[in-house]
Amino acid sequence: MSTTSGAADPLAELFAALPCHFADSPLYSRLGPVVAADERLLAIARHARSGQVPSNLLLASVHYLLLRDPAHELAAWYPSTGRGPATGDPGPAFTAFCLSRQEELIELMRRRLVQTNVVKRSAVLRLGMTMVASMTDEPVTLIEVGSSAGVHLRFDDYRYEIAGRTWGRASSPVVVSAEWRGQGPPPDLDRLPAIADRAGIDLNPIDAGDPDERLWLRALIWPENLAQAALQDEALRVVAANPPRTYAGDAVDLLPEVVAEVPRGTPVVIFHSATRMHVAAERREAFDAAIASVGREHDLFHLTFEGAPDLEGQGFALELRRGGEPSRRPAIGHGHAEWLSDFPPRVS
Numbered sequence: 507m508s509t510t511s512g513a514a515d516p517l518a519e520l521f522a523a524l525p526c527h528f529a530d531s532p533l534y535s536r537l538g539p540v541v542a543a544d545e546r547l548l549a550i551a552r553h554a555r556s557g558q559v560p561s562n563l564l565l566a567s568v569h570y571l572l573l574r575d576p577a578h579e580l581a582a583w584y585p586s587t588g589r590g591p592a593t594g595d596p597g598p599a600f601t602a603f604c605l606s607r608q609e610e611l612i613e614l615m616r617r618r619l620v621q622t623n624v625v626k627r628s629a630v631l632r633l634g635m636t637m638v639a640s641m642t643d644e645p646v647t648l649i650e651v652g653s654s655a656g657v658h659l660r661f662d663d664y665r666y667e668i669a670g671r672t673w674g675r676a677s678s679p680v681v682v683s684a685e686w687r688g689q690g691p692p693p694d695l696d697r698l699p700a701i702a703d704r705a706g707i708d709l710n711p712i713d714a715g716d717p718d719e720r721l722w723l724r725a726l727i728w729p730e731n732l733a734q735a736a737l738q739d740e741a742l743r744v745v746a747a748n749p750p751r752t753y754a755g756d757a758v759d760l761l762p763e764v765v766a767e768v769p770r771g772t773p774v775v776i777f778h779s780a781t782r783m784h785v786a787a788e789r790r791e792a793f794d795a796a797i798a799s800v801g802r803e804h805d806l807f808h809l810t811f812e813g814a815p816d817l818e819g820q821g822f823a824l825e826l827r828r829g830g831e832p833s834r835r836p837a838i839g840h841g842h843a844e845w846l847s848d849f850p851p852r853v854s
């Protein structure tokens with residue numbers, strides 16, 4: 507974990523910590539320390555673009571190549587490839603694969619982004635929208651920043667099964683279920699504001715109908731998580747049939763022109779989940795300012811589901827801020843919305 511100068515290498519530390527950060531993936535928990543200990547693998551990971559998390563990118567790039575061509579023996583450790591199951595240490599096969607496919611991996615690391623579009627986070631957006639409905643009777647414009655394939659922008663097309671109840675579109679092929687850990691029952695998730703318009707902004711909007719882009723999204727999901735992959739497939743079909751309007755570029759640059767199309771004084775909900783954490787550190791102030799500036803001419807509801815320092819990696823916080831009012835935190839949840847809870851959570 508130390509460089510020859512004795513200083514700690516942050517990249518090696520990032521990979522060494524994967525058993526903690528990627529605890530839901532037994533395979534990635536084993537591969538993290540393998541990369542951390544091998545400067546040849548770290549050298550490949552160093553090609554990630556600024557602001558992108560190299561561990562997610564390297565593991566997704568390997569996964570993408572294996573999904574395209576599962577002939578290599580490494581595929582047997584990846585349940586998503588339909589090969590295996592393999593037993594023993596995946597480290598030697600992983601290392602051999604990375605070194606033999608180095609050039610392709612570097613090209614992917616330079617070009618691709620971490621764009622995991624987690625369908626279950628639609629439940630978080632829905633929860634936040636019920637709060638917005640309790641604060642305004644007017645139709646709202648919904649703008650998602652970091653919309654990836656636009657899965658959340660169709661959140662009202664899905665069926666939800668939470669706390670033994672169902673909400674949303676009963677006949678939808680997309681069924682979003684989440685464990686409810688709240689002290690009381692969840693709010694009425696069918697109480698939504700009318701949506702006057704909706705749009706997404708992303709550095710690289712994913713075309714839900716493009717097989718190669720879908721494969722990249724599939725590769726970003728942990729290899730063991732077959733349920734999340736199946737849910738994503740269903741949601742991408744719904745989105746591809748009715749793609750939301752999306753703008754390609756940095757939200758800092760694009761938000762003013764997107765919002766200029768919205769009638770002045772009307773409510774605008776700006777939602778982002780797992781996005782601010784992927785904005786390069788030196789751009790975060792500008793990112794926050796671009797969103798806050800929407801409040802100058804509109805009734806701004808800024809809704810976020812991001813990691814929060816006080817949660818110490820134990821989940822994400824759903825936060826809502828109206829204009830310049832103090833932010834409130836109605837709920838917290840698992841980063842992939844496997845569980846949700848009102849805040850403060852129940853102590854078990």
Ligand SMILES: C[S@@+](CC[C@H](N)C(=O)[O-])C[C@H]1O[C@@H](n2cnc3c(N)ncnc32)[C@H](O)[C@@H]1O
Pocket residue numbers: 619620621622623624625627651652653654707708709710755756757758778779780781784785793
């Ligand atoms: C990890 S993905 C999360 C996608 C989606 N919000 C979700 O929760 O499923 C982060 C997304 O934010 C986008 N992104 C990052 N920085 C951005 C920026 N400054 N402006 C617009 N999009 C950005 C990335 O391209 C990526 O699609």
